[in-house]
Every structure is written in C-alpha cells, then in structure tokens.
Amino acid sequence: MTLVVATLLLFFAGPFVLWPLIRTPDDGGYDLGR
C-alpha cells in the first residue's frame, strides 16, 4: 500500500519536476542558462 501511494505521489510530482524538459523554448523563451 505504501508503495502504491508513493508511486501515485511520484506520478503527480512528475510534471512539476520535469517541467523544464517538457517545456519547449517557444513556450516562453526558457533560458537554458548558457
């Protein structure tokens, strides 16, 4: 059960954490820092 909850939470956290990879530069001129 704990594993299921943890997996679900990670699933929901995914978009927030990976947002810099998901967002394309056209979306708002994300500065890659270079």
Add this chain to the structure above:
Amino acid sequence: MILAFLGSGALLAGLVLAAFSALLSFWAGSAQNGVMIQVGRRAFYATAVMILGASVLLESALLTHDFSLAYVVEHSDLSTPTALVAAAFYGGQEGSLLYWALILGILGSASLLASARIGLRLAAYAAGIMAVILTFFLVVLVLVASPFDVLQITPPDGLGLNPVLRDGGMLIHPPVVLAGFASFAIPFSFAAAALLAGRSDAAWIAHTRRFALVAWGLQSTGLVLGMWWAYHVLGWGGYWGWDPVENVAFMPWLATTAYLHSSQVQERRGRLRGWNFGLVILAFLLVVFGTFIVRSGIVPSVHTFAVSSIGPWFFGFLGVCLVFSVGLLVFRAGGLKSRGEPAPAVSREGAFALQNLLLIGVIAVVLWGTMLPLVSGMLGQPRVVGAAYYERAAGPLFVALLALMAAGPLVPWRHAGAPFWRSMLWPAGAFVLMLAVLLLAGVRSVPALLGIPLALAVACTVVYEYARAAGRWRLAGGGWSRAVAMVGKRRRRYGAYLAHLGLAVLVLGLAASHFWQQEKDVALQPGQQVSVAGYALTYAGLQNRELADHSELVASMTLGDQTLEPARATYAGLGGQSLTHVAISSSPIADVYIVLVGTSGDGSASFRIFVNPLVSWIWAGGVIIILGVLLGNAGERRIVVALAAAPVRSPVGAS
C-alpha cells in the same frame, strides 16, 4: 490506518525524489547542463512538499487522536491539552527527525530560490549536498524511525507526553532549537558547493552569511529559550548546567559566531579564505556530532531521547560528512591561500583573528568536557565533568572575548592610529569606574571583578558607536528620513552592535545571578514568615487542586501584595510521576524563586528559596540580540545580490 499509508508513502516518494535530486544536481552541475540543474532543483522542492505533506498528516493524526499509530500512542493521550498534543509532533524521536527534515526542506528551498545570482553550477552542487542530507534523513525516517508505524491493536488512549514536556516552553524551545540545528546545513551546503566548484571568492560568503545569520539567530533564540525553560521548569534555581545537550547546541553557535566575524575579513581584505570554509564546515559537523550524542543516548542527559537504533546511522553519517569535508578542504587547499596583505596585530583583522582563536578555544574546552565522560567510560574509568571544569577552563577565554568585544568595534581596519586610542578611553573609563564601584562594595571575586566591568565596557562601546552615528546624523541636518536612511545603509553594522549590546546585557545577568545567587532551605508552618536577602515571605497554607491531566498540591506564599504558588504535580495517568512547579516573582532587580520540596500531614511544608539577581536581564539580552539579528538581516537581499553578482560571473549564467 489510511493516514499511515499516506504518510509513509509521502516519505518514500520524498526519499526517491531527494536521491534523484542529489544525483541529478551533481551530474548536471559538473556537466553545466542548465535544464537538468533546474530539474534537480525542482526535485528538491518536490521533496520538501512531500515532507510537508507527511508532517501535516502526522499532525492531523495527533490532533484527531489516531491511536492506530505507535507514535501517537507513545507521545500523546486524550487528557493532554490540544496545544501540547500538537507539540508532540516534535516531542519524540521520529517526529523530531521529520520536523528537522521539514525545516531543511523549507530553508533549503528558500536558499535555492534566493541563489539566482551566485551561479547555476554552485547552486546545483549546493542543491545536491542538501538533497544528500535530506536523503539521509528520509532513509532513517523510512527504514529505522518511521513516525507512521501502525500498531496491531489500537489502544483506547495513549501514554501521553513526558510530564517535564507538558509546559508552555514545549511550544517554543524545541521547534526553534531544532530549526536552528537544521539550518546549519544550508551554509554548510553552499560552502562545500563553493569548494566543489572551485569558487573561493567572496561571492559564496555573501550568500552563506545570510543563512549563517539565520542559523545563528535561530540558535541564539533556541539557547536563550532553553535557558528560560530550564529555569522555569526544572526547579534547581539555575538555567545552564553544562549538560551535554546544552553543550552540543552551544558549540555550533560558537563556530558560527566566529564565522560571522571572520567572513568580514575575507569580504574586506581577501584573507582567511580557507579558515572561513573550515568554520562553516565545523559548525555543521558539530551539529551532526551533537545529534549523534542526543539521539544515540550514549551520554546521560536530561534531553536524550529513549535509546534507539538510530545511533549507528548518525555515527555513519558523521563519518561520511567528516571524510567528505576534510577531503574537500585538503583537495582545494592550494587555491585557498590568502591574497591580501597581512595586517598589523592591532587592527580590525587582528581583533577578528584573535576572537576566532578564542572561540575555537572555547569550542575545544566544551568539546572535551562533553567527550571526556564518554571516552573515560570506554577506558573503564568513568569521569564526571562538572560545571567547575567549564568555568575554570572557559572562564578566562570568555573574559578575553569580552575585552575584545569592548575594544574590537572601535579598532579600524588595517591600522589603528591615535583616534582609536582616544576612543578606547570610553570603554576603559566604564571598566575602571565599575571596577572601583565593585571594590568599594566589597566584591573580591576576581571573575566578578572582571566580567561585570567588561560587560559594561562592551555596552559603553556600543553606546559610543551609536552616539558617533547620532553626531554624524545631526551634522548632516537631522530628520527622521535621514536617520532611517543612515541606519538602512549600515544596518548590518548597527544590527551587529545591537547584538553586542544584547550580549553585554545578557552577560551582566549571567554574572550577577551566578556570583550573587542566595539560597535558603526552610520548613514552615502555616502563618510563619521567612526572610531571604531582604525579601519577606509568609507561608499561608496548602491546598489540593485537580486538573485535566494531573493533580497539584499547591503551597501559597505571600510576598508583599503578591501570592506565589509553588506546587508539586502528580500525573496519575503516567504511573504517578510527579514534578515540581516553581513559583517565581520576577523584577528587573532580582527573581524570588520558590521550590516546594516536601509537605507533611500537619500542613507544614519545606521550601528551597533562591534569590537570583538580574536574571530577567538574561532574557532581555536575548531579545535585544534577536532584534540585532533582525535589523542586520532585514532587507539585506539587495546587498547580497549586488555583492554576489559583482566579483565573479557565473560560468553558466543566471537562471
């Protein structure tokens, strides 16, 4: 039950995210990959959110009396007042570790959000190090000390919080001191990250200083609150017992005090670069060492948690931190050579260097005093280290530190000329005057004859500096807006002076209550009077009171028009444990402190009565120190950003 799964699931998810953040941040930092650095950072924020979620769940389990959780059963019961039930969150081993991780998550996230200008690479390494520390805590929380362990049978009521912890102090001292402990990880992470990135310029100092000041402020507050609580609750008439746990909270404070001063030498003169790294790292290592001591139960103390299995984990963590930090310092030693010119001994730099050495001396004294019972026990000849050791060994160092505090702020950078010696007349005059007064009053104790006049000299130096500033303000035309602008421009300096003033007031309170405390043991019949140090107390009689979670045998004493009620509380629900409740009449001159020692069937009672001069000055000094920290830190962001951005351009660029 479902709450337990949600809580442990959140901790497990947090662990995965923290480990991911650590690995990714280190890799992305070394590869200078801006996008992945952002991902690693976001994983850190998400970890903090998971920990926050787990904390909210634990708190709601406590408040709803969910006795299916072992932690709730062990640290609360139905009769405990709601505020104290809420405080049980950090009242036990598992909960306090979760609280620690929560503070680290929040402050770590704040430090990363505020790190926009110090360079992505350095910030990525810092995120990596903070994530490693969080990973460690989450491993312990998930595997060894989970606050979400479920009992097989749900009992109808809990065991309740330890009676000593059932006090208003529980609501303020532990959260502040634990937050202080957790916050030392932030400066450590940025210092170690700067070493990893090979950045020994002053840019990291500007960022680290702010969080070091936050940690220092929290720890100062925690220490003073701890003294206040011990004084009000433990009933031995004192506030500081050189207990191992007090010592381990004191040592990182000392190391950070040293850093807050020596970092200025690097900012101004480019010297003491390696030393500054060393101090920040030392403060964190002392925190981990202290946590190991407290959590493992290897030294007896009023604070130690029940003996648990997490000791070896913290011992291992201490070893890893030690090897990593020392290795890093040795690895980067070549690049940490001072660039500025050496300064003459009588200069601000010289004063800071001497102050640092004295503080390290105090740390050594306290560390050995804390370790000796442990080491001697291992060798088969247990030795007890009492207050006398600390007073004899650290006392002269404190006196020298006070003398430096009186002179240091007046010494200019680089070279001290005639104006310095002229300005020294003020604190020297205050010292001599106070010394003469004490001698005339018949005081012959050398520590008192040095400590009290020196504390007054420190205060005099601060007042002199403020008076000089007021003189400049008047010359410039006066006015409120100009005063605000002047203070705003030099708030760091005036904040620091205020902290000095607070410390002087605190030292006066410490010295007076230490040297001139009076104590008397008396047995009184109802209606009988006793006089202690000129305070006349009349014992009126005894009465019994029933409260929600305990019963109290209360003695009434009258002092002038005040009624003081020392009591003994008995907690029937906790196997009849009893506890003394002290009665204190406080004034700026002295506290009358009454402990009910025993009672007999005929209504007579025995008391221990203390008269403690100037104790309230200790608390007032603490408040002034905090005001100084707030003044010195308020609105510093712009300055920090400017300082951090100026000397070095980030190799990757701003985020």
